[in-house]
Amino acid sequence: MSTPSSLWQGPVADGPDFTRNLGAMLAGGRSARPTLFEFYHNVPLIRRIAGDRPGEPDYVREIRAWAALGYDHANLGARNGFCFKAGDRHRDRSISLNEGAVISDRDSCERYPWPQVEALDWSYLDIAAAALVPGQVLMASGPGGVLENVISLVGFERLCELISDDPDLVQHIVDRVGSCLLAYYQRVAPHPGVGLLMSNDDWGFKTQTMLSPRQMRRFVFPWHERIVAAGHAAGKPVVLHSCGNLSPVMDDVIDGLKYNGKHSYEDGITPVEEAFSRWGSRIAILGGIDVDYLCRSPIAEVHRRTAALVAAADGRWAAGTGNSVPEWVPQESFLALIDAGVGGRPRVRHAA
Amino acid sequence: MVDLSPLRDAIIDGNAKMAKALTDQALKEGTDPQSIVTTYLIPAMDEVGRRFECNEYFVPELLIAARAMKGSMELIRPLLVKGGVQPIATVAIGTVKGDLHDIGKNLVASMLEGGGFTVVDLGVDVAPEKFVASVQEKGVNIICLSALLTTTMPAMKDTIAALNSAGLRGKVKVMIGGAPVIQRYSDEIGADGYSDNASSAVQLARKLAAAA
Numbered sequence: 001m002s003t004p005s006s007l008w009q010g011p012v013a014d015g016p017d018f019t020r021n022l023g024a025m026l027a028g029g030r031s032a033r034p035t036l037f038e039f040y041h042n043v044p045l046i047r048r049i050a051g052d053r054p055g056e057p058d059y060v061r062e063i064r065a066w067a068a069l070g071y072d073h074a075n076l077g078a079r080n081g082f083c084f085k086a087g088d089r090h091r092d093r094s095i096s097l098n099e100g101a102v103i104s105d106r107d108s109c110e111r112y113p114w115p116q117v118e119a120l121d122w123s124y125l126d127i128a129a130a131a132l133v134p135g136q137v138l139m140a141s142g143p144g145g146v147l148e149n150v151i152s153l154v155g156f157e158r159l160c161e162l163i164s165d166d167p168d169l170v171q172h173i174v175d176r177v178g179s180c181l182l183a184y185y186q187r188v189a190p191h192p193g194v195g196l197l198m199s200n201d202d203w204g205f206k207t208q209t210m211l212s213p214r215q216m217r218r219f220v221f222p223w224h225e226r227i228v229a230a231g232h233a234a235g236k237p238v239v240l241h242s243c244g245n246l247s248p249v250m251d252d253v254i255d256g257l258k259y260n261g262k263h264s265y266e267d268g269i270t271p272v273e274e275a276f277s278r279w280g281s282r283i284a285i286l287g288g289i290d291v292d293y294l295c296r297s298p299i300a301e302v303h304r305r306t307a308a309l310v311a312a313a314d315g316r317w318a319a320g321t322g323n324s325v326p327e328w329v330p331q332e333s334f335l336a337l338i339d340a341g342v343g344g345r346p347r348v349r350h351a352a
Numbered sequence: 353m354v355d356l357s358p359l360r361d362a363i364i365d366g367n368a369k370m371a372k373a374l375t376d377q378a379l380k381e382g383t384d385p386q387s388i389v390t391t392y393l394i395p396a397m398d399e400v401g402r403r404f405e406c407n408e409y410f411v412p413e414l415l416i417a418a419r420a421m422k423g424s425m426e427l428i429r430p431l432l433v434k435g436g437v438q439p440i441a442t443v444a445i446g447t448v449k450g451d452l453h454d455i456g457k458n459l460v461a462s463m464l465e466g467g468g469f470t471v472v473d474l475g476v477d478v479a480p481e482k483f484v485a486s487v488q489e490k491g492v493n494i495i496c497l498s499a500l501l502t503t504t505m506p507a508m509k510d511t512i513a514a515l516n517s518a519g520l521r522g523k524v525k526v527m528i529g530g531a532p533v534i535q536r537y538s539d540e541i542g543a544d545g546y547s548d549n550a551s552s553a554v555q556l557a558r559k560l561a562a563a564a
Contacts, residue, residue: 099452156455160412161419164366205411205456206531207549212410248407268534268548292502292532328503 007299007335008048011068013346016136018072018195022318023137025284026196026237026260030315034343036071037263037286037318039141039200039241042327045334059124060131063138070342073139073195074132079124082115082184083143084177086152101155109173112153117183129193137195140188141241142181145201146223147210149177156210163215170219178223185227189234197231197238198263199224204244206269213248224257237261239286243323245269254283261286265322267293272322273309280316287320289337294321294329299336306340354383356392359424363396364403366416368423375424385431388424389468397421397466401551411459414550418462425465439470441561444486445496446478448507453500456530459550460496467554469494469561480507480514487520493564494557497543499530508533509541525560529553 014033021035041062050065059079066074087100103109128138144152150173151159162170188194201224203209209216224240231238239261240253246262247270253259262279265272265288272288279285289306297305306319319341325334356378362370378388400417403409409417443464447457454476465471472490474482486492495515497508508528515521527545528538538546544560547553 157415157458160415163412164416208407208410210410211412215410215412266531268532295502 007332007339010347012070012342013348015133016067016072018135018137022072023195023237025316025318026239028260028284031318032315033345034310034315034341035318036069036338036341037073037261037320038066038071038075039198039263039287039324040075041065041325042329044327045325045331048331057124057127059128063128063131063136067133067136069338070345072135073137074128075141075198076125076128076138076194077141078120078143078184079128080120080122082117082120084115084149084153084180085113099155101153101158103153103173104158106169106172109169109176112176114176115180117180117187122187125188125191125193129191132193138191138193139196139198139239140185140191140194141198141200142184145199145242146174146178146181147203147216147220148201149181150174150219151210153177160211163211163219174219174223178226182223182226182230186230189231189236194234194236196236196260197227198241199227199238199259200241202243202264203249204242204246204269206245206266208245209248210244213252216249217252221252221257224259228258232258239263239284250279254279260284261318263287263320266290267322272317273312276309276313276317280313284316284318285313286318288317288322289320290322291324291326291329294333294337297333299333302333303336303340306337307343310340310343354378354381356383356388359388360392360396360399363393363417363420363424364399366413366420368416368420371420372423372427375427379427379431385428386435386437388428389432393421393424393428393466394468397463398554400466401463401554404551405549411455414459415462418459418466421466422462440468440558441493441564442470442472442491443494443496443557444472444474444483444490444492445498446474446483447476447498447500448504448511449477449479450507451499451501451504452476453498453530456500456550457496457498460498460529460547460553463550463554464496464557467558469554469557480511483511484514484518484520487515487524488518492524494525494527494560496553496557497526497528499528499533502532505530505532505537508537508543512542525564527553527556527560 020032025031046065050061063074087102228238237260240259241263243264261284263286267290276285359374445461461471461473499505525544528543529547535546545556547556
């Protein structure tokens with residue numbers, strides 16, 4: 001690998017082409033050229049790539065940055081306030097999944113101000129779509145997923161107790177969350193700027209799923225199945241972003257829920273190379289270069305590992321991180337991943 | 353001694369009400385509280401741990417079993433203290449400075465308690481000095497450090513350094529765990545052990561306590 005002073009040499013010269021690349025991979029085929037996948041990037045990185053334009057919404061700047069980096073898609077979360085508000089949590093570099101619970105029983109569930117999805121303003125979708133460059137599509141992601149939001153509203157340990165003590169209440173809460181999320185995805189999926197959906201819902205700890213597979217199948221999966229079906233009904237592929245150890249339920253993800261792609265991998269659980277070997281012929285493996293590895297490994301090693309998987313996957317892997325690109329990921333290490341991930345696609349050199 | 357197998361089963365099944373009632377009854381009938389712990393409660397939690405390790409049980413079942421065990425221990429603990437019964441070891445556990453994640457830490461604490469250890473739960477966002485103080489003030493033999501993030505993992509190294517600076521490193525064992533933590537990192541920072549789940553953490557703590 002050459003070692004220029006910075007690996008950011010300017011935008012890729014060939015523009016996005018979702019249909020022939022990431023889209024083809026999600027349809028079960030191969031990408032026509034090396035491509036990338038990511039969930040989100042930190043703001044300083046986005047600013048470095050796309051700069052600042054006065055008055056431009058932050059998500060429009062992000063869309064420009066995704067295209068410049070070489071992605072076929074750009075992630076777009078709900079920008080109209082759609083979310084499930086929980087109580088206050090102390091915040092540091094991580095959060096507690098037990099803090100901030102607002103639902104503890106039927107009364108508090110009924111009093112909770114559930115989002116009124118159809119009453120929200122959806123004009124941000126049109127603004128975002130107008131910012132796309134030819135060949136680029138939006139990936140509509142959610143404000144967390146079914147399980148994540150139930151945990152946020154109830155607290156994880158309390159949820160575990162309720163599953164034992166009052167499973168009907170758990171079902172009721174899950175259904176309220178799931179129906180709101182389904183309404184959101186049904187609303188965004190048909191939009192012409194949206195090329196794919198992401199259902200982002202962390203399910204796993206390091207050694208197993210957060211709930212048992214039986215509990216996942218009872219409470220969580222039926223709503224995911226409906227969300228995927230909503231995407232497919234609109235002709236859009238749907239990818240799952242879910243952290244943690246999902247091995248016990250990967251067959252459900254692929255055959256039952258019918259996700260087109262799976263994102264989020266950790267070296268301490270299932271390294272992406274192993275994931276590719278186990279499931280790569282059945283579902284698109286997206287991203288996966290472990291974030292801790294990315295932070296702590298030499299840049300040349302990041303480049304070598306990424307390039308090796310690009311070559312081995314032959315159009316069946318989209319290069320990216322195992323999770324996302326928070327601010328603590330060294331930018332040059334991430335750019336090494338990108339450089340290897342686009343497989344030598346030429347770049348438009350900066351004039352400076 | 354009366355057969356308290358139903359107590360063992362109640363804990364394994366997470367039936368807190370039944371576990372507490374059976375414990376209460378056994379104590380009223382004069383059963384030795386320490387034998388209830390060693391013959392029924394610890395084996396029950398060991399079985400829960402075994403099922404957890406082979407993916408028969410998942411975290412919800414583990415938490416419910418731990419809740420049942422704690423209900424029994426609430427009745428038994430005052431009697432153990434009164435009788436001067438010593439725990440296997442005293443463990444201080446906490447999520448390291450800057451990190452607020454608590455599920456893994458709570459699970460390990462519950463399993464250690466069920467495994468016969470006295471647990472001092474220091475909570476989350478725990479500074480190295482608080483771990484040091486726990487050794488100085490509470491006679492802690494083992495420290496368990498939890499971290500969720502790459503960015504908070506260095507606080508594990510800082511805690512070990514603080515124990516060294518305080519001249520306490522030789523008096524206490526340090527074990528670590530958490531999502532990004534691997535054995536190699538444990539070796540790098542000079543911890544005494546690493547565990548990737550709550551059940552194996554109990555086994556490791558027993559090994560470290562025996563070696564102390």
